[in-house]
Amino acid sequence: MQNALQERINQANHIVVFTGAGMSAESGIATFRDPGGLWQRFSPQELASMDGFLANPERVLEWYEYRKKVITEANPNAGHKAIAELELRCRDLGKEFTLVTQNVDRLHQRAGSVNVLEVHGNLEENKCSVGKSDCEKPIVDAPANCPVCGALMRPNVVWFGENLPAEVFAKAELASQDADVFISVGTSAEVYPAAGLPLVARQRGAYMVEVNPDETVQSMYFHHTIRNTSAVALPEVLTMLEGDV
Ligand code: BV8
Numbered sequence: 603m604q605n606a607l608q609e610r611i612n613q614a615n616h617i618v619v620f621t622g623a624g625m626s627a628e629s630g631i632a633t634f635r636d637p638g639g640l641w642q643r644f645s646p647q648e649l650a651s652m653d654g655f656l657a658n659p660e661r662v663l664e665w666y667e668y669r670k671k672v673i674t675e676a677n678p679n680a681g682h683k684a685i686a687e688l689e690l691r692c693r694d695l696g697k698e699f700t701l702v703t704q705n706v707d708r709l710h711q712r713a714g715s716v717n718v719l720e721v722h723g724n725l726e727e728n729k730c731s732v733g734k735s736d737c738e739k740p741i742v743d744a745p746a747n748c749p750v751c752g753a754l755m756r757p758n759v760v761w762f763g764e765n766l767p768a769e770v771f772a773k774a775e776l777a778s779q780d781a782d783v784f785i786s787v788g789t790s791a792e793v794y795p796a797a798g799l800p801l802v803a804r805q806r807g808a809y810m811v812e813v814n815p816d817e818t819v820q821s822m823y824f825h826h827t828i829r830n831t832s833a834v835a836l837p838e839v840l841t842m843l844e845g846d847v
Contacts, residue, residue, distance in 0.1 A: 607826045608842040610809040614782035616698040619685055620799055621832075624788020624814060626707055628679040628833040631672055635790050651762045655731065659754055666757045670725050673707045681787070681832035682713035684840045689715055695845050700777035704789060704796050706759045719774045721766050721796050727758035766795065774799055784808040785839070787832050791820040813839075 611617065623633035633639045634646075644665065648654040655662045678686075685701060692699035702719045703710055708726055710718050728744035730737035732753040738744070740758040748755055760766050774796075778784065784803035791797040797820070804810050804823045812824040813835045821827060828835045 607809075607811060607839075608844075610783050611839070611842050612844050614697060614809075616700070616777070616780050617688070617692055617783045617785070618700045618702065618777050618781035618803065618808070619688070619785045619787060620778075620789065621685075621701070621703045621705060621710070621787045622789025622791075623705060624790075625681055625703070625832050626676065626679075626705060626709055627788065628681065628831060629676040629707075629709055631676050631707060631709075633788075635792065646762055650759070652764065655756060655761070659731075659756075663754075663756070666725065666759075673709075673725060676707070676709065678709045678713035679833040681834075681836040682709050682715070684836035685710065685787075686714035686716075688836075688840050688843065689717070691840075691843055691845075695843070698780075700774075700781075702774040702777065702796075702799060704793065706757075719770050719777070721760070721771050721774055723757070723759040723767065725757055725759060728755040729758045731756040771795070775802060778802040778808075779806050781806070781808040783811065785811040785813060786820070786824070787813040787836065789814070789818070791818050811839075 627633055634641045649662055649665050689699045701710060701715055701717060702721060704722045706722055706725045708724050726742050727740035729740040730748035730751060730753055732751055734751055737748050737750045744755045746755060778799040779802055781803045784800060786800050791800060800820055800823060810824040811826045812821055813828045813832055815829055815831055
């Protein structure tokens, strides 16, 4: 089975990697649905939705400040670094490489990944919670209130019930349609429309690889399963890419 994966990776013109919270578990950042995960302790509706924000903005902003602190103290792990190296080597070998992440922690960028499609936004930037046309675009180190309309600023993440950034998600869909190898890492694949991306790739004939210590609702759609953690599995996947660069 290892050879089949190695062969597919080296024959591929376009490799897509799709990551979820499990990617950052070995950096010490809690996932959402694992035992002890964020959604076990906090309700997503209360904390990751506009209704929750409007009901109690202080609580939501405090929660995100807590998560930002955890992220600031975390470092990219060997899995993040392997993906950044994979992007570099694919480019040198003339292969297309697309990284799509549901994560908002920007550890991929801190590990050196350059082209990152953040389908659920990021925690580094804040934007106006009202967002009229002339309000500030998302900014880092934002003030508490929108300099234009005075409304509270909020994290530039996609909350439940909110649309994903259209342009970013369209690019992620196109990449999934075009993928020769689609590697899904550390996601329970329960949150749509992002969780639809592996299904698009599968439908279009991609060779599907799942990196996850546990089975997921989508495991049956994968040709190759690596039941291991991302920080262990991804450096091994990287060694499969041949070609001296
Ligand atoms: C939308 C950002 C259109 C914020 C997140 C009712 C009304 C509206 C919409 C819906 C509705 N009912 C359902 C929906 C759709 C909804 C949805 O899918 N809900 C689910 C829960 C059923 N989706 C939405 O609302 C989306 N928007 O549909 O808009 C619309 C608009 C208006 C009206 C109708 C429709 C928006 C979804 C985005 C929500 N934002 N995050 C924040 O971070 O605070 S979601 C959140 O979940 C994160 O982004 C996270 O990445 C994502 C997915 O979770 P995972 O990453 O997979 O993490 P999880 O913990 O679940 O799994 C971790 C995995 O890692 C596990 O499998 C584990 O085994 C594995 N693992 C653990 N350790 C390791 C590991 N793997 C590898 N290595 C390890 N070491």
